[in-house]
Each structure stands twice: as structure tokens, then as C-alpha cells.
Amino acid sequence: MERYEITGGNRLSGDIVVSGAKNAAVAIIAAAVMVSDVSVIENIPGIVDVEKLYAIVGSLGVRVRKLTCTSVELDCRDIRSFFANCPEMGELRASYYMLGALLGRFGYAKIAMPGGCNFGIRPIDQHVKGLEALGAKVSIGGGYITAEADKLTGARISLDVVTVGATINIMLAATMAVGQTIIENAAQEPHIVDLANFLNACGAKIRGAGTNTIRITGVSQLEGRTYAIIPDQIEAGTYLAAVTGTGGDVVIRNVIPRHLMCITSKLIEMGAEVEDLGDAVRIKRLEPLRRANVRTMPYPGFPTDMQPQITALLCLARGTSIVTEGVWDDRFRYVDQLARMGAHITVKDGRTAVIEGSGRLEAAPLIATDLRAGAAMVIAGLCAKGTTYIEEIRFIERGYEDMVNKLRGLGADISGAGVAAEPIIEQYIRIA
Ligand code: EPU
Numbered sequence: 001m002e003r004y005e006i007t008g009g010n011r012l013s014g015d016i017v018v019s020g021a022k023n024a025a026v027a028i029i030a031a032a033v034m035v036s037d038v039s040v041i042e043n044i045p046g047i048v049d050v051e052k053l054y055a056i057v058g059s060l061g062v063r064v065r066k067l068t069c070t071s072v073e074l075d076c077r078d079i080r081s082f083f084a085n086c087p088e089m090g091e092l093r094a095s096y097y098m099l100g101a102l103l104g105r106f107g108y109a110k111i112a113m114p115g116g117c118n119f120g121i122r123p124i125d126q127h128v129k130g131l132e133a134l135g136a137k138v139s140i141g142g143g144y145i146t147a148e149a150d151k152l153t154g155a156r157i158s159l160d161v162v163t164v165g166a167t168i169n170i171m172l173a174a175t176m177a178v179g180q181t182i183i184e185n186a187a188q189e190p191h192i193v194d195l196a197n198f199l200n201a202c203g204a205k206i207r208g209a210g211t212n213t214i215r216i217t218g219v220s221q222l223e224g225r226t227y228a229i230i231p232d233q234i235e236a237g238t239y240l241a242a243v244t245g246t247g248g249d250v251v252i253r254n255v256i257p258r259h260l261m262c263i264t265s266k267l268i269e270m271g272a273e274v275e276d277l278g279d280a281v282r283i284k285r286l287e288p289l290r291r292a293n294v295r296t297m298p299y300p301g302f303p304t305d306m307q308p309q310i311t312a313l314l315c316l317a318r319g320t321s322i323v324t325e326g327v328w329d330d331r332f333r334y335v336d337q338l339a340r341m342g343a344h345i346t347v348k349d350g351r352t353a354v355i356e357g358s359g360r361l362e363a364a365p366l367i368a369t370d371l372r373a374g375a376a377m378v379i380a381g382l383c384a385k386g387t388t389y390i391e392e393i394r395f396i397e398r399g400y401e402d403m404v405n406k407l408r409g410l411g412a413d414i415s416g417a418g419v420a421a422e423p424i425i426e427q428y429i430r431i432a
Contacts, residue, residue: 026097029054032074034101042229049398104173118330120330164187170183180215233303248411252282255280305372308334311332312380312383323353325351338361
């Protein structure tokens with residue numbers, strides 16, 4: 001069985017380069033399906049979720065050609081199917097972006113239900129509400145979601161909750177609707193802005209991405225462009241948290257420091273020093289780790305996708321910390337794993353974790369329960385006394401490119417499988 005083996009205690013030092021953003025990449029690959037042309041996407045992360053999305057778009061007739069280990073050409077001129085039903089559909093959440101993309105371009109989409117990390121119920125009512133407001137007929141049954149419309153027409157849509165996924169699906173469909181769409185209470189994450197920038201580069205008319213009101217004037221056609229994805233905020237945040245835990249001095253390159261402020265401000269409160277170097281940040285921790293309270297919120301709040309990593313860190317600080325999960329109903333399932341390392345965490349109502357930090361963790365055999373929980377276990381292992389084994393690393397490799405080698409480059413004692421971006425030039429992915 002593939003697993004990571006980590007012997008804790010090494011301070012991290014040196015340089016590390018962050019990959020392209022997972023959650024921007026999966027949205028932009030889907031958006032490229034709307035372009036009846038050839039797009040080149042650069043700064044693509046070499047992660048399993050992206051590979052799965054290539055398989056999905058390939059099954060629709062997209063010709064996927066890897067140009068380098070970080071760039072891909074997507075030829076979407078000859079899409080032959082509007083029915084996304086390959087096995088990979090159920091293995092990641094972002095597969096549901098095929099709904100908005102195919103509906104927007106062709107007026108019809110049928111997709112198998114999406115998968116993704118298990119944080120309790122993951123409703124799609126806001127996606128349905130938004131697409132119906134644009135004039136689509138949406139039905140769910142037999143494990144499929146179908147959306148169809150003779151004509152999509154712009155509408156004013158006020159989302160009941162701030163949702164990244166529904167904001168993206170509505171943006172995709174509305175980009176090719178007739179007239180103006182206004183999305184109110186929209187998600188403001190950096191990957192929403194990146195998606196809008198890609199679509200606008202292709203000829204879309206999207207204004208206000210990054211605020212809570214997005215205005216989209218529909219266009220009839222999009223043109224292929226070359227576009228570079230933003231750096232991954234959460235990958236950077238994970239390494240920032242790792243250095244805060246181990247102590248040391250690291251420069252994290254290929255980042256947008258502004259996107260990291262919601263994370264770095266909390267790490268500074270906990271004892272880290274952070275320096276903005278423009279397209280990099282330097283982090284060191286010389287003082288003892290301090291306790292803190294954290295509440296996750298949609299951007300620009302502290303990201304839910306950093307909640308497990310900060311919880312692991314707070315186990316290493318002395319004193320009581322409270323972490324409140326403000327996005328998902330059930331994202332503390334992993335705390336049983338940290339308890340195996342000696343952590344004292346009590347979870348109330350699935351939403352609040354009270355951490356009685358003792359200042360230390362001890363190595364233990366662990367099982368990654370989802371992507372970010374797995375990253376938290378890596379951080380815990382790097383800081384713990386002894387050798388930690390982490391199984392089910394497939395979850396971690398869904399979203400972190402080459403984590404083992406990146407951490408080894410900083411002096412961590414970690415070994416195990418690791419996904420490196422495939423360096424094959426002009427490789428064709430499976431095409432249906
Ligand atoms: N929600 C609804 N109805 C909907 C959609 C969402 O009530 O129709 C609720 C959810 O139940 C949740 C909240 O809205 O309570 C936010 O969900 P959102 O739709 O924003 O999540 P998502 O789009 O499914 C993306 C990321 C997640 C990240 C969340 C929140 C991708 C592929 N996934 O999920 O990333 O946790 O936004 O920021 O972009 C990860 O990368 O590890 C990850 C899980």
C-alpha cells in the first residue's frame with residue numbers, strides 16, 4: 001500500500017515553488033469546453049484531479065495535448081457528446097462544471113453526479129436555482145443531472161448562500177446567455193476572478209468578479225487564448241503552516257501575497273514572521289507557537305480548505321484554541337486521527353472544535369480521510385516526535401503536486417509516493 005513515512009523534528013529551510021491553483025484549474029478547463037477553438041492553459045498543477053478532468057473532457061471529444069509539464073492545449077472544436085458519464089465524474093466535485101459549460105455552449109448537458117471530499121451533505125440547489133433562472137429545465141434522477149434550454153436568457157440571481165460551485169456554474173452558462181445576468185451574493189475567491197479573467201480573455205463580458213456582485217453580458221462565441229492560471233492559495237497556505245509548525249526559514253515562491261493575507265495574518269498571530277517579497281513570501285518562526293481562535297468563512301475570510309491544517313498546528317501550541325467551521329457542516333472527521341497522536345480535541349455539533357494544546361504530538365499510524373485533512377496529517381507528522389505513517393495518500397495527491405519532493409527540498413524527512421507533473425511532451429489523453 002502506498003503511504004507517506006515522515007520522521008518529525010526537522011526545521012524547514014530553503015525555497016519552495018507553489019504550483020498552479022487546483023480550484024482555478026478545474027474551473028478553467030471546464031470553461032475551455034465552451035470555447036469552440038483551441039486554448040492553451042499554462043501553470044497547470046500536476047495533480048490527480050486535473051488528470052481526471054482531462055479524462056472527462058476527453059470523453060466528450062476534447063483533444064487534450066500536454067505541451068510541457070505545466071501547460072496543456074485543449075482543442076474543443078469537435079465536441080461530440082453532451083453526456084458526461086465516464087467513471088471519473090463521480091471522483092471529483094468539479095466534474096459538475098460540465099453542466100454549466102455544456103449547457104452554455106450547446107443548450108444541453110447530462111452529467112453523472114459529482115463526487116469530492118465528504119463533508120456531509122453537499123447540496124446543489126443553488127446551481128439548479130441559477131440555471132433555472134437563466135431559462136434551463138433542470139432534472140435530477142437515476143444518478144444524473146440534466147439541464148436543457150432552447151435559449152438561455154440573462155437574469156438577476158441572488159444566491160441564498162455564498163457558494164463557489166454555483167457561482168462558477170452560473171457564470172459559465174450566463175457567459176453565453178442572451179442579455180445580462182447579475183449574480184448577487186456571489187463567491188469572491190481568487191479562482192472566481194481567475195475564471196472571469198480567462199473567459200474575458202476569450203471574449204466574454206464579465207465584470208465584478210472578486211466582489212459579491214458579478215455582471216455578465218452574454219456573448220455568442222468565445223475564441224481560444226493562451227492563459228496562465230494563478231498560484232494555489234491553499235498549497236501555499238499549507239506550506240506556510242508547515243513552516244510555522246516546524247520552525248525554520250523558508251521562501252515560498254510563485255504566490256500572490258494578497259491572496260494569502262487571510263492565512264498569514266493568523267499565522268503571525270500564532271508566532272510566525274512573514275515578509276512580502278512581491279511574488280514570494282518569506283516565513284520564519286523563532287518564537288514559541290501561540291494559541292489562537294479561528295473561524296472559517298468564504299473569501300476573504302480564513303479559508304475552510306486551511307481548517308484542518310490550522311487545527312493540527314493549534315495542537316502544537318500550548319493552551320485552549322477554538323476553531324469554528326463556518327462553511328461545511330461536517331469537516332472535523334479527521335480529528336480522530338490527530339487524537340492518535342495525542343491531540344485533545346472536542347468537536348461540538350460538527351461545527352466547533354475545542355483544542356487543548358499540549359505543545360506536542362507523538363508519531364502514529366494515520367489514515368488520510370480527505371485532501372486537506374491529509375495535508376494536516378503531513379504537518380502533524382513533520383512536527384511530531386518519531387515516525388508517522390500516513391495511508392490513503394491518494395486523497396492528498398488529488399490536490400498537491402509532488403508534495404513529498406517539495407518538502408524534502410526544505411529538509412523534511414518524508415518519503416513515499418508522490419505525483420510529479422508528467423514531463424511527456426505532446427501526450428494525447430484518452431479520447432472517446
Ligand atoms: N451550498 C448549498 N447549496 C449549493 C451549493 C453549496 O447550500 O447549491 C453550500 C454548501 O453546503 C457549503 C457552502 O454552500 O455549506 C459552500 O459550498 P461551495 O459550493 O462554495 O463549495 P464547492 O464549490 O463544492 C469549493 C471547493 C472546495 C472548498 C469550497 C469552499 C472546488 C472544486 N472545491 O467547493 O475545495 O472547500 O469551495 O471554499 O473548487 C478543497 O480544495 O479541498 C475543497 C474541498
